Amino acid sequence: MAAEQGQWVLMATARSPTNIAVIKYWGKRDEALILPINESISITLDPEHLSATTTVAVSPSFDRDRMWLNGKEISLDGGRFQSCLREIRRRAEDVEDEKKGIHIRKEDWERLNVHIASYNNFPTAAGLASSAAGFACLAFSLAKLMNVKEDCGELSAIARRGSGSACRSLFGGFVKWTMGNAADGSDSIAVQLASETHWDDLVVIIAVVSSRQKETSSTSGMRESVETSSLLHYRAKEVVPSRILQMENAISCRDFATFAKLTCADSNQFHAVCLDTSPPIFYMNDTSHRIINLVEKWNQFEGAPQVAYTFDAGPNAVLIAKNRKTASLLLQRLLFYFPPPSGSELTSYLLGDKSILQESGVQSMKDVEALQPPLETKDKTMVQRYAGDVSYFICTKIGRGPTLLADEGQALLSSETGLPK
Ligand code: DP6
Numbered sequence: 001m002a003a004e005q006g007q008w009v010l011m012a013t014a015r016s017p018t019n020i021a022v023i024k025y026w027g028k029r030d031e032a033l034i035l036p037i038n039e040s041i042s043i044t045l046d047p048e049h050l051s052a053t054t055t056v057a058v059s060p061s062f063d064r065d066r067m068w069l070n071g072k073e074i075s076l077d078g079g080r081f082q083s084c085l086r087e088i089r090r091r092a093e094d095v096e097d098e099k100k101g102i103h104i105r106k107e108d109w110e111r112l113n114v115h116i117a118s119y120n121n122f123p124t125a126a127g128l129a130s131s132a133a134g135f136a137c138l139a140f141s142l143a144k145l146m147n148v149k150e151d152c153g154e155l156s157a158i159a160r161r162g163s164g165s166a167c168r169s170l171f172g173g174f175v176k177w178t179m180g181n182a183a184d185g186s187d188s189i190a191v192q193l194a195s196e197t198h199w200d201d202l203v204v205i206i207a208v209v210s211s212r213q214k215e216t217s218s219t220s221g222m223r224e225s226v227e228t229s230s231l232l233h234y235r236a237k238e239v240v241p242s243r244i245l246q247m248e249n250a251i252s253c254r255d256f257a258t259f260a261k262l263t264c265a266d267s268n269q270f271h272a273v274c275l276d277t278s279p280p281i282f283y284m285n286d287t288s289h290r291i292i293n294l295v296e297k298w299n300q301f302e303g304a305p306q307v308a309y310t311f312d313a314g315p316n317a318v319l320i321a322k323n324r325k326t327a328s329l330l331l332q333r334l335l336f337y338f339p340p341p342s343g344s345e346l347t348s349y350l351l352g353d354k355s356i357l358q359e360s361g362v363q364s365m366k367d368v369e370a371l372q373p374p375l376e377t378k379d380k381t382m383v384q385r386y387a388g389d390v391s392y393f394i395c396t397k398i399g400r401g402p403t404l405l406a407d408e409g410q411a412l413l414s415s416e417t418g419l420p421k
Helices: 079-090 106-110 130-145 152-160 164-170 218-228 230-253 256-275 286-302 324-337 355-360 365-370
Strands: 010-017 019-023 028-030 040-044 051-059 066-069 072-074 095-097 102-104 113-120 174-177 190-194 203-209 307-310 317-321 350-352 390-396
Touching (some): 010 130, 019 164, 019 230, 019 256, 019 307, 130 152, 203 286, 218 256, 256 286, 256 307, 256 317, 286 324, 317 324, 324 390
Parallel strands (some): 066 113
Antiparallel strands (some): 095 102, 307 317
């Protein structure tokens, strides 16, 4: 470590997406290694709208490993952080930075401490899989810093040790988490089924549903399901394997009808498993159920699926529309039933790709008020609108996997002190 006595700081910054499962992971066969009881498939969401950015730094002047999340220092004591750090350090290689005069040898990494700063470009409290983006970004950025030669598949097994669903965020597009057979979990990795360009008609609208309730964490929820739900074991053994094959086929053929049917059915079965858990777990609320109804009624009226819905361990709806036209019709329906509370701005009620508003023909609060009940509404005199039940919507699409941000201006740590900027 030639420059050991100097005050150098070496850094890497990366950005990683979140993902939403269309065939759900729920239940572990090994708690410590985070190995699932069934395979799962997800779509990666556009990092432009939903992602974690992480800067990792190393310097001989750091006296311990430290981490800051959204500007606040957090503890790295947890087993999951420690597993990720240990697994990455084990694979670290020599690093040379001639310009800065830094020479780190493979064996030095065990003694060097790291600083980690991570930031989500969406509200963590919204319950939108922030840990998936975060752990994927941690594994990816540390791998870059430490010159780890492993590919994204192998890195996905490290991200998995942080949070199971994080392994799927190492790739863009459509991703499968293969269960694997190895006792050490080395083959329980993510693989890309198709890239983000394969099926780029799809539009994603997320309804961030207002909720005051503190939800059961995925980790403890799925543990309780494994211990008490017989439906969970039936699902893992008898249902998921064939759904995985059908879903892979639907994605490969861009067969929206099959994709949507499987996505909705699997979300509903996952929530049925939660109800089958003792004591039962309720992740969805009345607003979630109203959104399901809205989509189901519309799909039935059209005689073919226009939109798919899926819900994770919380009340937020992730809606996947067949194309931009259906997405704009969906938005009209959503804004009809769930208008922004009076006095608020439409532009702060729809985040992400706001151009969809124009395509929906809804550009002001006046337009929202003038919306009529959708065609499929049977009794138009009985309709109710639920202002305030959705906090906001995010319009996005399927996106790419992790990327390295070369511009030091985007780093979250100072290149001089290695502390948050
Ligand atoms: C409902 O990955 O958050 O989102 O592995 O314990 O960290 P841990 O759980 P986590 O569980 C995600 C569950 C889910 C479904 C999914 O993403 O497949």
